[in-house]
Amino acid sequence: MKNSFKIPKEVSHVTEGLEKSGFQAYLVGGCVRDLLIGREPKDWDVATDASPEEIVKTFEHTFYENDYGTVGVVSEDASSPRLKVIEVTPFRLESGYTDKRRPDSVTFSKKLEDDLKRRDFTINALALKIERKGETDSFTGSITDMFDGQKDLKNGLIRTVGNPHDRLSEDALRIMRAIRISAELGFGIEKGTLEALKTHANLLGHIAKERIREEFVRILMSDVPMNALIMSRELGVIPYIAKELEESYDIEQNMAHAYDVWEHLLRTVQHAADKKYPLEIRIAALFHDIGKPRTRRVSRETKYTFYGHEVVGAKMTEKILKNLNFSRETVDYVVKLVRWHMFFSDTEQITLSAVRRMIANVGKERIWDLMNVRICDRIGTGRPKENPYRLRKYKAMVEEALRDPISVGMLKIDGKKVMEIGKMAPGPKVGLILNALMEEVLDDPKKNTDEYLSTRTKELNELDLPTLSKLAAVGKEKKMKAEEEELAKIRNKHKVK
Numbered sequence: 056m057k058n059s060f061k062i063p064k065e066v067s068h069v070t071e072g073l074e075k076s077g078f079q080a081y082l083v084g085g086c087v088r089d090l091l092i093g094r095e096p097k098d099w100d101v102a103t104d105a106s107p108e109e110i111v112k113t114f115e116h117t118f119y120e121n122d123y124g125t126v127g128v129v130s131e132d133a134s135s136p137r138l139k140v141i142e143v144t145p146f147r148l149e150s151g152y153t154d155k156r157r158p159d160s161v162t163f164s165k166k167l168e169d170d171l172k173r174r175d176f177t178i179n180a181l182a183l184k185i186e187r188k189g190e191t192d193s194f195t196g197s198i199t200d201m202f203d204g205q206k207d208l209k210n211g212l213i214r215t216v217g218n219p220h221d222r223l224s225e226d227a228l229r230i231m232r233a234i235r236i237s238a239e240l241g242f243g244i245e246k247g248t249l250e251a252l253k254t255h256a257n258l259l260g261h262i263a264k265e266r267i268r269e270e271f272v273r274i275l276m277s278d279v280p281m282n283a284l285i286m287s288r289e290l291g292v293i294p295y296i297a298k299e300l301e302e303s304y305d306i307e308q309n310m311a312h313a314y315d316v317w318e319h320l321l322r323t324v325q326h327a328a329d330k331k332y333p334l335e336i337r338i339a340a341l342f343h344d345i346g347k348p349r350t351r352r353v354s355r356e357t358k359y360t361f362y363g364h365e366v367v368g369a370k371m372t373e374k375i376l377k378n379l380n381f382s383r384e385t386v387d388y389v390v391k392l393v394r395w396h397m398f399f400s401d402t403e404q405i406t407l408s409a410v411r412r413m414i415a416n417v418g419k420e421r422i423w424d425l426m427n428v429r430i431c432d433r434i435g436t437g438r439p440k441e442n443p444y445r446l447r448k449y450k451a452m453v454e455e456a457l458r459d460p461i462s463v464g465m466l467k468i469d470g471k472k473v474m475e476i477g478k479m480a481p482g483p484k485v486g487l488i489l490n491a492l493m494e495e496v497l498d499d500p501k502k503n504t505d506e507y508l509s510t511r512t513k514e515l516n517e518l519d520l521p522t523l524s525k526l527a528a529v530g531k532e533k534k535m536k537a538e539e540e541e542l543a544k545i546r547n548k549h550k551v552k
């Protein structure tokens with residue numbers, strides 16, 4: 056394990072400031088754990104024997120953060136790229152958790168030991184007192200380790216501080232935290248703690264949905280959502296995330312699939328994680344077939360059918376995500392992906408106009424995400440029958456549908472202006488002039504200015520009709536050729552015909 060640490064200036068500024076004023080100051084919690092295993096800490100927490108008032112007095116810019124005595128110290132380093140806040144919390148004792156979510160009272164203490172005792176897991180109950188090594192951001196340190204946290208860290212084990220039954224029933228969110236931290240660090244869970252997790256999983260019913268959501272999101276964003284969800288099922292935690300997922304257990308599918316619906320969903324979300332796709336794709340991957348259990352019918356030809364499962368699934372997904380208090384935007388985004396996920400798996404020939412309609416349905420900004428959900432879905436079957444050529448073809452078609460075609464609409468002049476300049480009524484001559492202008496602009500895009508095109512319109516208007524018609528025909532021809540070249544470029548890029 057590491058014994059030399061890089062600590063950001065704004066953090067050592069805080070610990071050194073407290074020590075200079077005669078207080079104790081320790082780094083505590085996740086940041087110590089992460090420093091020891093060489094992982095970058097997500098946030099930095101400082102614990103001290105100073106009271107909130109004393110912390111405020113010690114620093115220039117501070118603000119009270121919450122009811123637990125936490126004071127935010129704002130970085131005074133002007134060279135720091137953004138305003139940084141370091142949370143400083145007085146040593147705390149906690150007593151009584153009658154509602155299983157929040158301590159009944161918070162009592163401050165003068166002893167570090169009290170503060171470490173109230174923490175959830177041994178690897179999260181380490182304190183580090185840092186000492187400057189000379190160089191600016193390099194530090195040595197001494198560890199306070201009351202519960203063999205370093206040993207568990209070395210063995211990759213999550214274990215509660217003290218009796219697991221007491222600690223998990225005190226605050227059931229720790230059940231979600233255990234699964235999440237295990238997924239993020241790739242750690243196992245110690246036997247006694249694991250048993251207690253299973254015993255008390257039902258207490259998650261007392262926990263606020265948004266706190267469950269936060270841990271669920273971090274499980275999905277970890278490298279191993281599949282393993283974490285399998286563990287969640289074994290521990291009885293799934294109903295508190297989305298009870299609808301339980302319907303997918305053991306739901307057998309057609310020959311195209313190697314797995315039941317549950318395992319298919321897990322493998323799909325795992326592929327999304329392997330690809331480092333963003334949260335919305337991962338959520339959609341997990342729920343895309345959630346409507347299958349309710350729509351499965353026996354069929355003589357294909358064993359089963361699941362007609363309409365994407366419509367039912369979209370409704371179910373909306374309910375699940377609203378229940379977890381996801382934002383309106385996230386709900387809308389994911390529901391659209393689930394609703395339309397069948398599109399790219401259509402076995403019939405997909406036409407360009409069908410692709411256009413699909414883009415209108417899911418929205419331009421979501422079309423590539425929809426394609427990526429499809430890619431995960433395909434891997435998640437365990438029998439990816441659809442060949443990669445088909446996928447490349449779809450990509451080319453989407454690109455083709457998204458681009459603006461080469462047309463007179465690209466000109467910096469329109470029919471109305473042409474009529475004004477030529478003092479003419481609507482009629483075929485307007486189109487002829489526009490096409491003749493198009494010919495020149497395709498030859499030399501620099502000519503696409505209001506000024507040039509207005510002058511040329513006047514000149515073209517003077518020409519006799521046969522001459523103008525000839526110029527326009529050349530323009531049309533060029534336009535078609537340019538359009539073909541653009542499409543050929545897209546097809547080349549995706550290596551399709």
Ligand code: ATP
Pocket residue numbers: 083084085086097098100173174175176179180226228229232
């Ligand atoms: P990360 O910062 O990567 O999310 P973390 O372990 O630091 O992981 P935080 O939510 O930042 O998680 O909490 C900081 C510390 O506070 C934890 O390491 C742990 O010591 C303590 N802690 C957090 N939540 C609880 C809880 N529900 N019960 C007991 N201690 C907790």
Ligand code: MG
Pocket residue numbers: 084085086097098099100
């Ligand atoms: Mg933290």
